[in-house]
Amino acid sequence: xxxxxxxxxxxxxxxxxxxxxxxxxxxxxxxxxxxxxxxxxxxxxxxxxxxxxxxxxxxxxxxxxxxxxxxxxxxxxxxxxxxxxxxxxxxxxxxxxxxxxxxxxxxxxxxxxxxxxxxxxxxxxxxxxxxxxxxxxxxxxxxxxxxxxxxxxxxx
Amino acid sequence: xxxxxxxxxxxxxxxxxxxxxxxxxxxxxxxxxxxxxxxxxxxxxxxxxxxxxxxxxxxxxxxxxxxxxxxxxxxxxxxxxxxxxxxxxxxxxxxxxxxxxxxxxxxxxxxxxxxxxxxxxxxxxxxxxxxxxxxxxxxxxxxxxxxxxxxxxxxxxxxxxxxxxxxxxxxxxxxxxxxxxxxxxxxxxxxxxxxxxxxxxxxxxxxxxxxxxxxxxxxxxxxxxxxxxxxxxxxxxxxxxxxxxxxxxxxxxxxxxxxxxxxxxxxxxxxxxxxxxxxxxxxxxxxxxxxxxxxxxxxxxxxxxxxxxxxxxxxxxxxxxxxxxxxxxxxxxxxxxxxxxxxxxxxxxxxxxxxxxxxxxxxxxxxxxxxxxxxxxxxxxxxxxxxxxxxxxxxxxxxxxxxxxxxxxxxxxxxxxxxxxxxxxxxxxxxxxxxxxxxxxxxxxxxxxxxxxxxxxxxxxxxxxxxxxxxxxxxxxxxxxxxxxxxxxxxxxxxxxxxxxxxxxxxxxxxxxxxxxxxxxxxxxxxxxxxxxxxxxxxxxxxxxxxxxxxxxxxxxxxxxxxxxxxxxxxxxxxxxxxxxxxxxxxxxxxxxxxxxxxxxxxxxxxxxxxxxxxxxxxxxxxxxxxxxxxxxxxxxxxxxxxxxxxxxxxxxxxxxxxxxxxxxxxxxxxxxxxxxxxxxxxxxxxxxxxxxxxxxxxxxxxxxxxxxxxxxxxxxxxxxxxxxxxxxxxxxxxxxxxxxxxxxxxxxx
Numbered sequence: 001x002x003x004x005x006x007x008x009x010x011x012x013x014x015x016x017x018x019x020x021x022x023x024x025x026x027x028x029x030x031x032x033x034x035x036x037x038x039x040x041x042x043x044x045x046x047x048x049x050x051x052x053x054x055x056x057x058x059x060x061x062x063x064x065x066x067x068x069x070x071x072x073x074x075x076x077x078x079x080x081x082x083x084x085x086x087x088x089x090x091x092x093x094x095x096x097x098x099x100x101x102x103x104x105x106x107x108x109x110x111x112x113x114x115x116x117x118x119x120x121x122x123x124x125x126x127x128x129x130x131x132x133x134x135x136x137x138x139x140x141x142x143x144x145x146x147x148x149x150x151x152x153x154x155x156x
Numbered sequence: 157x158x159x160x161x162x163x164x165x166x167x168x169x170x171x172x173x174x175x176x177x178x179x180x181x182x183x184x185x186x187x188x189x190x191x192x193x194x195x196x197x198x199x200x201x202x203x204x205x206x207x208x209x210x211x212x213x214x215x216x217x218x219x220x221x222x223x224x225x226x227x228x229x230x231x232x233x234x235x236x237x238x239x240x241x242x243x244x245x246x247x248x249x250x251x252x253x254x255x256x257x258x259x260x261x262x263x264x265x266x267x268x269x270x271x272x273x274x275x276x277x278x279x280x281x282x283x284x285x286x287x288x289x290x291x292x293x294x295x296x297x298x299x300x301x302x303x304x305x306x307x308x309x310x311x312x313x314x315x316x317x318x319x320x321x322x323x324x325x326x327x328x329x330x331x332x333x334x335x336x337x338x339x340x341x342x343x344x345x346x347x348x349x350x351x352x353x354x355x356x357x358x359x360x361x362x363x364x365x366x367x368x369x370x371x372x373x374x375x376x377x378x379x380x381x382x383x384x385x386x387x388x389x390x391x392x393x394x395x396x397x398x399x400x401x402x403x404x405x406x407x408x409x410x411x412x413x414x415x416x417x418x419x420x421x422x423x424x425x426x427x428x429x430x431x432x433x434x435x436x437x438x439x440x441x442x443x444x445x446x447x448x449x450x451x452x453x454x455x456x457x458x459x460x461x462x463x464x465x466x467x468x469x470x471x472x473x474x475x476x477x478x479x480x481x482x483x484x485x486x487x488x489x490x491x492x493x494x495x496x497x498x499x500x501x502x503x504x505x506x507x508x509x510x511x512x513x514x515x516x517x518x519x520x521x522x523x524x525x526x527x528x529x530x531x532x533x534x535x536x537x538x539x540x541x542x543x544x545x546x547x548x549x550x551x552x553x554x555x556x557x558x559x560x561x562x563x564x565x566x567x568x569x570x571x572x573x574x575x576x577x578x579x580x581x582x583x584x585x586x587x588x589x590x591x592x593x594x595x596x597x598x599x600x601x602x603x604x605x606x607x608x609x610x611x612x613x614x615x616x617x618x619x620x621x622x623x624x625x626x627x628x629x630x631x632x633x634x635x636x637x638x639x640x641x642x643x644x645x646x647x648x649x650x651x652x653x654x655x656x657x658x659x660x661x662x663x664x665x666x667x668x669x670x671x672x673x674x675x676x677x678x679x680x681x682x683x684x685x686x687x688x689x690x691x692x693x694x695x696x697x698x699x700x701x702x703x704x705x706x707x708x709x710x711x712x713x714x715x716x717x718x719x720x721x722x723x724x725x726x727x728x729x730x731x732x733x734x735x736x737x738x739x740x741x742x743x744x745x746x747x748x749x750x751x752x753x754x755x756x757x758x759x760x761x762x763x764x765x766x767x768x769x770x771x772x773x774x775x776x777x778x779x780x781x782x783x784x785x786x787x788x789x790x791x792x793x794x795x796x797x798x799x800x801x802x803x804x805x806x807x808x809x810x811x812x813x814x815x816x817x818x819x820x821x822x823x824x825x826x827x828x829x830x831x832x833x834x835x836x837x838x839x840x841x842x843x844x845x846x847x848x849x850x851x852x853x854x855x856x857x858x859x860x861x862x863x864x865x866x867x868x869x870x871x872x873x874x875x876x877x878x879x880x881x882x883x884x885x886x887x888x889x890x891x892x893x894x895x896x897x898x899x900x901x902x903x904x905x906x
Contacts, residue, residue, distance in 0.1 A: 027621050040455065
């Protein structure tokens with residue numbers, strides 16, 4: 001009879017944990033940039049935007065879903081791009097590259113980055129970088145200029 | 157101490173209600189519910205009607221069935237559909253008892269309403285019926301649960317429970333009761349005895365008088381019939397739909413892309429804005445300061461919010477919100493947790509186990525005198541096992557759409573617990589539960605993750621702050637790194653063997669015990685002296701039930717260690733198990749069957765070897781044999797044979813799907829699943845470093861089913877998982893002599 005209690009207990013199982021009505025803190029800070037329906041403010045001409053590197057930093061925002069550019073920072077979905085120009089392709093220690101990149105012995109430079117970013121899978125078939133082609137020539141050039149500037153030699 | 161039953165779990169220090177408590181509450185809270193909700197005018201059905209039968213010409217027969225004027229029967233199912241196929245099989249069960257035409261059966265998700273709590277109300281409603289309810293409910297029937305009320309929000313999908321509880325004890329009875337009411341209404345109208353009226357394919361037929369009519373003709377009149385509280389249910393030889401592999405009703409929409417998941421919510425008449433969020437990298441920390449200067453100038457951004465324990469950016473599109481939040485600099489408070497790495501976490505476990513020693517800790521189960529028998533054993537072995545933290549990683553990212561306005565709140569989200577989510581929102585935004593509506597469409601995977609509702613409360617808070625409707629979506633990185641997790645654990649195991657090699661003593665002590673209570677007990681084996689102990693230790697990461705819960709680590713611990721005992725005895729691991737199952741005929745039959753289909757007793761092909769494991773979980777006994785090829789020095793899984801006894805399988809194709817899914821989920825975790833910590837934060841972030849098993853790595857899987865007969869029906873969603881890891885580890889031992897005592901496996905063969 002007691003033994004049966006074990007067996008039967010299995011039938012009762014429902015996966016539940018705490019009901020969890022935890023206390024929530026108040027909203028600490030609420031920055032309202034604009035109300036809905038209100039037209040977005042005209043993009044102000046950024047003083048630094050004439051500078052290719054600064055333009056590249058802005059354009060690079062489209063890449064931040066997968067990449068960080070920070071010395072020593074942990075890679076996110078894509079490898080950390082700090083110091084990528086001058087680095088062996090597929091050469092960042094500790095990052096798990098696709099076979100397509102891991103097997104390469106080439107070094108990233110402005111020219112091959114330009115080809116790669118134009119069409120990643122076309123330039124390196126088998127790459128895991130399935131999104132992120134930069135079709136706009138100016139944006140691409142700016143991003144590469146920005147990346148080239150982000151390396152230990154620049155004292156970042 | 158001769159009691160092998162798990163001790164009662166009380167409300168723990170975490171304030172967590174025990175599993176049994178929920179069930180009991182449901183029974184009591186719902187005791188009058190189905191009766192009260194029945195079909196008599198003036199009952200709660202009046203309020204339910206507009207929610208589930210709003211269309212003209214639709215008649216609610218009872219709270220689980222509606223029949224419309226086109227003779228379409230709709231089963232109103234209280235469980236969510238997260239890929240497991242429960243909607244379809246529940247409808248199958250109801251339709252069979254109702255004698256409905258399957259082609260004209262539809263399925264509808266029950267609204268998040270307390271009237272649809274998932275309980276075994278039918279146990280009271282229909283007692284004494286013969287679906288084995290009494291023999292498992294009785295031990296939990298009185299006293300223990302009276303303190304719990306209807307507030308426990310039991311609209312839950314989990315525990316591999318839909319078919320064996322709601323299906324067996326509610327849907328079938330609802331179908332049978334509805335059928336009797338239709339028959340009664342027709343008998344009154346035609347002036348013939350009810351017993352002479354036959355039902356088939358949603359038609360009522362009285363042969364002698366030549367009368368016949370579709371169900372729809374008597375749907376209204378049926379609602380005036382008194383309800384039989386003990387409708388006669390079909391016996392197996394009368395089943396027309398149950399036990400058959402009917403095609404799932406949810407699949408066409410999922411193939412053609414019209415199926416709606418939580419993330420697809422586009423509420424009528426609402427203009428949505430989108431929220432991206434960032435939560436603390438280390439659990440329990442909060443925002444010290446936030447620098448949003450860059451985000452403020454980015455396109456599409458509407459608001460940036462410091463919510464105290466997370467940061468949100470609201471924008472015109474999700475992409476814009478996520479781009480902007482990536483630029484917000486956030487300083488987080490320091491964590492007080494001593495755990496910075498997994499080594500630290502295992503050190504916490506280790507010291508708890510050290511403190512418990514050979515006899516300490518909470519006794520979870522005991523039989524005989526394990527310490528004495530261990531001391532006198534001819535041979536003794538001991539081992540320490542480890543399991544890592546795991547993420548649920550459902551394909552559909554966590555998301556929630558919320559609108560808070562005029563004292564009311566509407567939520568659209570994928571959840572396994574709509575009423576608990578409602579309660580959490582109520583306490584978070586200060587709106588009464590009755591003014592909160594939870595809309596919950598299909599779930600794109602859950603695996604236990606969506607039993608937690610913290611993401612729902614987050615969205616409600618953001619919507620309350622903005623005042624307009626928002627759809628919040630977590631990035632994959634947020635979900636991998638800042639969510640709720642399968643716990644890590646450590647187990648120390650000892651065994652004593654007599655001169656013949658027989659296992660006479662077993663002792664295990666570990667630190668994590670959540671659910672089910674019996675998962676840690678090797679109850680099926682005849683081991684005269686058994687002791688199972690828990691030495692509780694703190695987890696650094698928050699816990700959430702993960703497919704098969706405690707069985708996911710305990711299956712690995714127990715069945716690997718039993719394999720070690722077999723090796724110490726010099727016995728074949730399958731025959732060794734059989735020799736200890738003399739009081740378990742169903743387990744024996746399952747193991748014999750898996751031996752047969754895997755050719756266990758024949759020599760293995762060169763370079764390959766097989767491992768076996770058997771676990772009973774959620775009412776279903778599953779044995780698996782896995783074959784590995786080690787010729788490359790790394791494990792390559794070639795074949796997996798699984799044999800399952802769930803008592804009776806309602807839909808064999810659906811059941812096999814679930815077992816196969818459980819095996820692949822379990823093997824993924826066994827091979828690759830691991831979350832590492834660095835400075836207290838999770839290292840893995842996305843599918844590139846939290847790997848899934850790929851198609852070319854999955855072994856051939858063969859699943860055989862045993863319908864052993866007159867036992868309660870078992871679950872399907874989880875039981876395939878627990879034997880997978882130990883069967884694989886045991887196969888690797890057989891092939892290579894390497895005993896794996898921790899997971900994951902792949903990195904141990906680099």
